[in-house]
Amino acid sequence: MLVVTTVIGTTAVAADDPLPHVLDSKQIGAGRAFYGQYCASCHGANGKGAPNWREPNRQGELPSPPHNQEGHTWRHSDADLYEIISKGWRDPFNKTDRITMPPFGETLAPEEIRAVIAYLKSLWTDEQRRYQREESEKEPFPAEAKPSPE
C-alpha cells in the first residue's frame, strides 16, 4: 500500500485572497456537538481518524479516515460531503456485508449535516479550504440543504 502524500493544487492564489469561508463559530459549535455524538466513535475525537486508516484489513474494509488536515475530506465538494453523510457510502472494495459509511439522513436534519460539515472545515488548513471551495463552486450544497430565507 502506497502512502498518500497530500499535495495542494497549484492553482495560483493571491496572497491577499480572503479566507474562502467565513466560518460561523455558532454553526461550528453545533457541528462539533453533532460530530461528537454521531461521528467521533468511528472517526475519532477532533477528526483524528482511526489508526492505520490507509491500510485496508483482510476483508478490504478501510478504517475510518481522519477529517482533519491529515485526511482527504477537504478534497470533496459540499455536494459530495452532504451526500456521503446523508446517504452513506459503500466502498466496492469492501468484501463484507457491512456498509463502509452509514447514512445519517434519517438521523440528522439538513441544517445539522451542514453544521457537521462546517465543523469539519474548521479542521482544515486555509489552502485546503480554498481547494474545497473551488470544488464546491461546481458542486454546491443541494437545495434541500440550503437554509431557508429568514
Place this chain on the structure above:
Amino acid sequence: MISNLKRTKRIWTAWLPGLTVLAIIPVLAAAFAISSARAADKGSIVALAYDAGGGALLKSDGEAVYRSGNNGDTWQAIPLPPSANGSIAAVATPAKRSGVVYVAGPGLGVLRTEDDGASWVALNTGLPSTKVTAFTAHAALPEAIYAFVPESGIYRSQDAGKSWKLMDRGPENTRQLLHTDMKGSMETGWLYAATLQGARVSMDCFCLWRDAGELNGKVDSLAYDPLQPERLYAASDQGLFRSTNGGQDWEQTASPEAAVTTLTATPSGALYAASTDGALFRSLDRAETWEPIGD
C-alpha cells in the same frame, strides 16, 4: 516508413509553443496519410487506444500515431509536429468526442489533434515540464484528462488541457494511467496506475491509493470493459490477467504473446493487445481466445 514520416513532418509543419494551433496542413497531411497506409507494421507498439465516436483503432510505436478504421487492415499516419522532440508514451481519446486524439510522452508533454494531425495544440501550460510519462482521459467527462509527471505527480485538467492542477504525488514508478467509471466512487470514477510494483487504484478524488489486488511485479498496461467497468485486464511480466471486481482479485487468462505491451478495449467489449514485436491481436470473448489482426 517511420523515418520518411519524420522527414516529411520536418518539411511540412511548423511548431509554435503553448496553446497555439501548431500547423494547419490538411491537404498535405491527408495525402501523406493515404500514402502511409500500412505504415509502422512491425515496430514495437507502445500504446493503443480506441476512438469510440469514430470507430477507429489507434496505435503508436513511440514515434508516431496511426489510425485504422478497418480493424487493422490498413493504417493512416497521424503525423506529429516536426519539432515534437520526444517520444509517445500514451494515446487517449476523450469520452463523447469523435476524432479527438491526445498523445503524451517525455519531451512532448500533452498534445491534442482534432484533424488527424493536420494541426496540433500543445497543452503544457501549467505542467512543470514536458516529461509526461503517463496519461489518460476520463471515462465519461470529455474535458477531464490526467497527466503524470514523475518528479511532481498527477495533474488533472478539467478544461481539456487549458489549465492543470497538481492533485497528488501518485504511485511511484507509474507506467500507465487508466480512468474508469466503475460505480462506487465518492467522486466521478476511479484512477488505476500500472506500476513496476503491481497495480494501484484510487477514487478520482485522489483520496487514497491502494493496491488493486495482488498483481506482483511490473504491470505494463491496464484496460477496462466499458460495458462492465468492474472488468479489468492487466498485462504484466507474469502474463495477462483479468478481474471481474475492479481489480480486487485477478485470474490469469490466455495471452496472445509472451510479452504484451499495451491493451485497450472498445465500447462493445472487444479487447485489443499489442506485443513487443508489433503484432496486434483482438479478443471478442474477454481474453479467452485471440485472433491476429492486420498484416
